[in-house]
Amino acid sequence: MQVLSKRIRGISPSLTLAISAKAKAMKAAGEDVINFGVGEPDFNTPEHIIKAAEDALERGCTKYTPAAGLPELRRAICDKFARDNGLEYEPSQIIVSNGAKHSIFNVCFALLEPGENEEVIIPAPYWLTYPEVVKVCGGVPVIVNTQKKNNFKITPEELRAAITPKTKLFIFNSPCNPTGAVYSEAEVRALAKVCEETGIYVLADEIYEKLVYGEEKPFSMAAVSPWMMDHTVTVNGVSKTYAMTGWRIGYLGAPLEIAKAISSFQSHATSNPNSIAQYATIKALNSPEASVEEMVARFARRRLALIERVSEMKDVYCIIPEGAFYAMLVVSSTYGKSFGSQKITDSVTFSDILLDAAKVAVVPGKAFGADDCVRISYSLSMKDMLEGLERIDAFVQSLQ
Ligand SMILES: Cc1ncc(COP(=O)(O)O)c(C=O)c1O
Structure with missing residues (x-):
């Protein structure tokens, strides 16, 4: 054995x-x-965020919180999604986890059926965790090599060609680690059209959304249409935007059925993410961004x-x-x-x-x-x- x-x-x-x-x-x-x-x-990490964590400690906020995160934080995340991304989530659709990496694991665990060889499309170059998480969750990573002449961005034709009856999910990361590629609104819409026509789900990893330097601003996959909103899980977190990698707070917004399933799973797997870090995150999301x-x-x-x-x-x-x-x-x-x-x-x-x-x-x-x-x-x-x-x-x- x-x-x-x-x-x-x-x-x-x-x-x-x-x-x-x-x-x-x-x-x-x-x-x-x-x-x-x-x-x-x-x-x-900016001073005002550290101060919020100190205040939380002093107030004795050191107990379990709801597994999916503090209601106040889930509200702040809804406000952030509405403000920055034009996405209208309810707090019940938000799950706070131990970093965006944990959120990504939760999504793959919730969506992929082991033993069924469900395929997940991952454009390469990719963040190295994606294929490994997909495999652990029983899925099959399908790597699509992007072209340098397209600035390492997957095209709608390349996406369509990779889709089979087994395709369940497309992992879309913009801005991208490792390439730095940022997809324009038109490019996101063109990819979304392929997803809509073929009925696949999208995991949109937007962890680098604030770190952009050109004219182009990132555009959320879920903002394309009501259909995309119902078929996309949007992942984000505070690690990169607020220099909070060690605090371990990531979050997702998902269709209610998926969010509920992840909430139940997380309640048994890890319970809530660190309570102090959650209070710090409320401050981070609700403050001016100088x-x-x-x-x-x-x-x-x-x-x-x-x-x-x-x-x-x-x-x-x-x-x-x-x-x-x-x-x-x-x-x-x-x-x-x-x-x-x-x-x-x-x-x-x-x-x-x-x-x-x-x-x-x-x-x-x-x-x-x-x-x-x-x-x-x-x-x-x-x-x-x-x-x-x-x-x-x-x-x-x-x-x-
Ligand atoms: C593309 C991408 N997604 C997600 C993460 C995970 O971030 P965290 O788990 O720190 O929130 C990283 C971190 O390197 C990343 O590069």
């Missing part, structure tokens, strides 16, 4: 962990490592500097990111070349040798289903970012 279940054995180990563990160990040993692997804002604007302005300056510096490089280039805080650097022209006796064959060897040789940590694109790229995050100081890009440039030029 196997010790571990089939569904757990099916999970791939995280490719990103090995590199980041190595980068951390090198840093701890006093080496001057520049880390482009960071997946969270390098800013502190600190968010300040953070976005700083990311925007780094993004421009990054695009400019990469455009000066030979042999590597990036697809211009419009949102989040990542860029995909296309490095496949270095494959087949060597650094000393070490040969670069793919994004993993590129990242590994780069870390050893230039003390720069990047995430291999293989982790996101894009082995010709590496992901660089610009969640680090301008000075470190420019120094790191300098080192990447010199490294690439030194290859033979």
Whole structure:
């Protein structure tokens, strides 16, 4: 008899962990490592949010809350969805969880029937958690490779071609990690039309919605039509927008039947997310967003500097990111070349040798289903970012 279940054995180990563990160990040993692997804002949680958590502690708000979240918080989330996204949810349609990652797990767990090979369409490059969660929940990830010429955005034709009678769900992430792609309203509507015509559900992951730098503003899939509202689960959270990754609060808005099922499941699986963090989140959602604007302005300056510096490089280039805080650097022209006796064959060897040789940590694109790229995050100081890009440039030029 196997010790571990089939569904757990099916999970791939995280490719990103090995590199980041190595980068951390090198840093701890006093080496001057520049880390482009960071997946969270390098800013502190704003003071007024921290103060709200302190107040909650002082008021003794340290008990269980309803499993789906405090009524006051679910109301604040409804107000946020209405204000920012034009979505009219009732508090009964909102579930607060331990981070958006937990919300995404809940959605897949609620919708996918194990043993039925239900398919979930995931455009690549993708956030590496999606396929693993789908597999754990008994679904079959169907990866659709997007094109660089389309700025890594899935087209309606590509979506339609991937849909089969087994398709249950389409995971749609805009702004996208890792590509930074932001879909326009027209693009969202065109994809929604395919979903409506084929009757599939959408999980819309909008966690980076406030981190956008171009003209284009993100548009919510559920806002397209009443049909889409009834067939979309909208996931969001406070991790990225308010630099609150460690607080672990994410949330979703869903059709009532789905929300009720997730609420029951969550009541047995984890109960409520942390009560103090819920009070802090109420403050975050109900306050003016000057600190968010300040953070976005700083990311925007780094993004421009990054695009400019990469455009000066030979042999590597990036697809211009419009949102989040990542860029995909296309490095496949270095494959087949060597650094000393070490040969670069793919994004993993590129990242590994780069870390050893230039003390720069990047995430291999293989982790996101894009082995010709590496992901660089610009969640680090301008000075470190420019120094790191300098080192990447010199490294690439030194290859033979
Ligand atoms: C695309 C995407 N969705 C969801 C999450 C999960 O965020 P959290 O669980 O911190 O709310 C992340 C975090 O990296 C992400 O990149």
